[in-house]
Amino acid sequence: MSITxxxxxxxxxLPDAPAPAANYVPFVRAGGLLFVSGQISTGPEGLITGRLGDGMAVADGAAAARACAISLLAQVKTACDGDxxxxxxxxxxxxxxxxxxxxGDQPKVVNGASDFLVEALGEAGRHSRSAVGASLPFGVAVEIEGIFETR
Structure with a gap:
């Protein structure tokens, strides 16, 4: 089955790929690898904000991470000339x-992105990853960057 x-x-x-919020490019291609800049949690109503451990539930954080994964795929699609x-x-x-x-449940939050990518891409969606706690711009709940292989 195709990704589409x-x-x-x-x-x-997939939405239109978000524009960078500062002085950087949204992605860089190096050979067959595509490095996609961090995508912040954004939904149809705008930024998904919140702080895990301070009023935001893990399930809500996982939904924010899923939104980041969708934005990552939107950037990949743009980098691949729409394909x-x-x-x-x-x-x-x-x-x-x-x-x-x-x-300490950062991995559970980030599973929202990982699970979605495996659902959407099958085995090609399985990846290595890091999940760390941080203070994020605009108060967003999650930011994720990715490295992808393309042809």
């Missing part, structure tokens, strides 16, 4: 979770 078909089956339409089918593998995610110093 899997996304449709999941009820996901998401050129994506062959998710290599690595580095995820940052806005949380209190004593919050």
């Amino acid at each position: 078909d899997r996304l449709a089956e999941l009820g996901v339409t 998401i089918e050129r994506l062959t593998r998710v290599v690595k995610l580095t995820a940052f979770v806005n949380c209190t110093p004593d919050f």
Whole structure:
């Protein structure tokens, strides 16, 4: 099944790729690898903000991480001249979770992105990753950057 078909089956339409918020590019290609800049948690109503361990539930953080993964795929699609089918593998995610110093469930939050990518891409969605706590711009709940293999 194609990536486009899997996304449709999941009820996901990739949005336009978000523009950078500062002085950087949204992605860089190096050979067959595509390095996508950090994508902050954004939904149809705007930024998804909150701090895990301070009023935001893990499930809400996981939904924010899923939104980041959708934005990552939107950037990949743009980098591949609109052809998401050129994506062959998710290599690595580095995820940052806005949380209190004593919050320790960053991996559970980031599973929102990881689980979605495996649902959408099958085995090609399995990846290595890091999940760390941080203070994030605009008070967003999650930011994730990724490395992808494309053809």
